[in-house]
Amino acid sequence: MATFIPERVGAVSARGIHIKRTLNALDDDHVVRTPLRPGGWLPDFFVQHPNNGWLAIALADTPFSALAGDQLFENAERTAFDRLLADFQAFPALADLPGDGLASPGKLMLMWACSQDEVRAIAAPYLSRLGIRLLSKAQFLALGAKLVPRLLQPIGADAEQAMLSRYFPEAEIHPACTTRRHFIRDNSAKLQRFFLDFQQEWAAKLDLEPPQEQAEAAGDLAIRLVNGVAGSGKTLIALSRARLLAGLYPDQRILVLIHNTPIVADIKAKLARTQGPLPANLEINTYFAWVNRQWRNLHRHWPNLPDTAREVEDLIAHYRPRWPELGQSAARLREELDFINEFLIADAQHYLDANRTGRGFALRPKERAAVWALYEAVTTALGKSGQRLWSAVPREICLATDHAALEKYDHVLIDEAQFFAPSWFQAVRLSMGEHSSLFLCADPNQGFMKHRLSWKRIGLDVAGRTKKLRRSYRTTQAILAAANRILTQYAHGDADDFLEPDLSGMEAGVKPVLIHTDSPQDAVDRLMNELSASLQEHALALGDLLVIYGENVQKALLYNRLCKQFGVDNIWWLNKKEQRKAPPKGCEREYLRLANLETATGLEAGAVFLIGMENLLADGEMPGLDQEEQAAVAEEHARKLYMAMTRAGQRLVLLSSQRLPAFVEDSFTQQDSAGGGR
Numbered sequence: 001m002a003t004f005i006p007e008r009v010g011a012v013s014a015r016g017i018h019i020k021r022t023l024n025a026l027d028d029d030h031v032v033r034t035p036l037r038p039g040g041w042l043p044d045f046f047v048q049h050p051n052n053g054w055l056a057i058a059l060a061d062t063p064f065s066a067l068a069g070d071q072l073f074e075n076a077e078r079t080a081f082d083r084l085l086a087d088f089q090a091f092p093a094l095a096d097l098p099g100d101g102l103a104s105p106g107k108l109m110l111m112w113a114c115s116q117d118e119v120r121a122i123a124a125p126y127l128s129r130l131g132i133r134l135l136s137k138a139q140f141l142a143l144g145a146k147l148v149p150r151l152l153q154p155i156g157a158d159a160e161q162a163m164l165s166r167y168f169p170e171a172e173i174h175p176a177c178t179t180r181r182h183f184i185r186d187n188s189a190k191l192q193r194f195f196l197d198f199q200q201e202w203a204a205k206l207d208l209e210p211p212q213e214q215a216e217a218a219g220d221l222a223i224r225l226v227n228g229v230a231g232s233g234k235t236l237i238a239l240s241r242a243r244l245l246a247g248l249y250p251d252q253r254i255l256v257l258i259h260n261t262p263i264v265a266d267i268k269a270k271l272a273r274t275q276g277p278l279p280a281n282l283e284i285n286t287y288f289a290w291v292n293r294q295w296r297n298l299h300r301h302w303p304n305l306p307d308t309a310r311e312v313e314d315l316i317a318h319y320r321p322r323w324p325e326l327g328q329s330a331a332r333l334r335e336e337l338d339f340i341n342e343f344l345i346a347d348a349q350h351y352l353d354a355n356r357t358g359r360g361f362a363l364r365p366k367e368r369a370a371v372w373a374l375y376e377a378v379t380t381a382l383g384k385s386g387q388r389l390w391s392a393v394p395r396e397i398c399l400a401t402d403h404a405a406l407e408k409y410d411h412v413l414i415d416e417a418q419f420f421a422p423s424w425f426q427a428v429r430l431s432m433g434e435h436s437s438l439f440l441c442a443d444p445n446q447g448f449m450k451h452r453l454s455w456k457r458i459g460l461d462v463a464g465r466t467k468k469l470r471r472s473y474r475t476t477q478a479i480l481a482a483a484n485r486i487l488t489q490y491a492h493g494d495a496d497d498f499l500e501p502d503l504s505g506m507e508a509g510v511k512p513v514l515i516h517t518d519s520p521q522d523a524v525d526r527l528m529n530e531l532s533a534s535l536q537e538h539a540l541a542l543g544d545l546l547v548i549y550g551e552n553v554q555k556a557l558l559y560n561r562l563c564k565q566f567g568v569d570n571i572w573w574l575n576k577k578e579q580r581k582a583p584p585k586g587c588e589r590e591y592l593r594l595a596n597l598e599t600a601t602g603l604e605a606g607a608v609f610l611i612g613m614e615n616l617l618a619d620g621e622m623p624g625l626d627q628e629e630q631a632a633v634a635e636e637h638a639r640k641l642y643m644a645m646t647r648a649g650q651r652l653v654l655l656s657s658q659r660l661p662a663f664v665e666d667s668f669t670q671q672d673s674a675g676g677g678r
């Protein structure tokens, strides 16, 4: 079955449905594309096959009576038809296209108002003079699927890229926005162009009709989910779709929400560099910033929140002795209080009955009662100074009785939706109109839906509305296979929690490198050498380098060393307070980026260096945790490591001052700190 991009051929009409039904019978390799925003004349749609070429198809409603015989007098229909033919003949208007005459796709004019005999009577001269084949509606509907493949015309790779770029610009990826540019080792100095593959483009252009029309078809909120492995282009798809929507519907508001602050800053910097300012009706924001603003809209002042998680944990530590049965760490208990908020649990009884599957540790009824009492104590204590838990912000929006003051959106796109909690989704839904559309991108492998939720459990019906993408464009076979191997050792969730990547056709790449060092300090020294070598010997640019650090390194020291070695203006520490939203010296230049593991989701670079992650990798007993808790923590660590490893496009280096489990070490080429192999 052919792929239709977008799904609908032309405007909603019986004719579009007939055409689609006919072309549906083409085999899987065919793509039928309808241009979205033609500037000037364009054929109505195109059929494309990776080996056999392109066919452009135009539709004409001219009746035979306007065309037959020698017309003594001008008639409007004839004039319009002649203009249509002239436009079609001149297409494609790609004067700069390479090739000698082969650059033009096959051309077919569907004479929708003429019978087969009528078309037969007039067709020959059009084909011989203009290279345009005429076909009646009846013949197209009866034989289209057989005829179309024969009319395809090969146009060559350069012409194809030029066609796509000119007529489907929304599918083009700026070279600065893809790590794939590293894979192209072409000495011809030709500008390499990149495009969404047809599955990605299909996903980006799903349901682009006005929300009203979609809602009529879907009966409710129109929702789509793209589930894709790391690097499969989810962010790219969401951004491409958001820009398309912004252009198609200038009067509507489009919102892209992403969990992670650094990725939003990174994306905005890249977009500013490559595409200029965002359209006025498009907002790209972190969930945190957005939900705070919505809270302010309801309450007319900003929420007052604790500065750090540590402050809340100190408060928990202060109250906890009242309930000796609570043996969990303060950090665990803080997460449990967040769980109560994020699941919109209303009272003690609901909490006693709550389904805590996937939380990683059990709580007996007595402990639950104690946690609830702790929740109330902490909430009240914070409330006395006008503060609230961060997780209370979306909850309070959801529980408010009047939502009229919330800003409303026509289309919301959520990237990294696997990190969104039920209250977050609920606050988003309350900010959407009845006929708005919701587009979700998620990678279950990178940590499924906080607390192992299912979409169903949070009330989002994605059945039959999900697209899975298994191909990674960011990284190599060697890196993805190594990351996947580590993940599969630990991930025990159901199929929804795990998406098997398709490694076929990927760049083979080289195995990631594991460098053993004698101490954390040595690891930093070695990192500096590796980074310098990447710039000098591997000819990478600063923007191609990303350092991700875990808990086992002194981050301030690391930053200072980087600044000293490469210049303070060349380092973008994405977690540094004043650099969180934008790079230190503006978006026009490149930086070596430094990011905390916890906020590295969505980031990427040609070469990635992981340091200070010993705690994620350590084997052995975890004191104070029972078996179930240990398994849950190990799985969470494996997902984080998988996420961190898959940030790398071409080269991945892990530095460790501790020995790692054998199956982890085996996934890497090992070196010791002196640079020798093992």
Ligand SMILES: Nc1ncnc2c1ncn2[C@@H]1O[C@H](COP(=O)(O)OP(=O)(O)OP(=O)(O)O)[C@@H](O)[C@H]1O
Pocket: 173, 177, 178, 179, 180, 194, 195, 196, 197, 200, 228, 229, 230, 231, 232, 233, 234, 235, 236, 237, 443, 472, 473, 474, 601, 602, 603, 604, 646
């Ligand atoms: N069809 C394509 N051609 C060239 N490059 C592509 C293509 N699709 C994606 N890419 C590139 O692959 C990289 C990964 O894309 P993107 O960040 O959108 O993936 P993702 O699915 O959001 O990844 P993750 O969930 O791991 O953050 C980017 O550099 C992107 O530009």
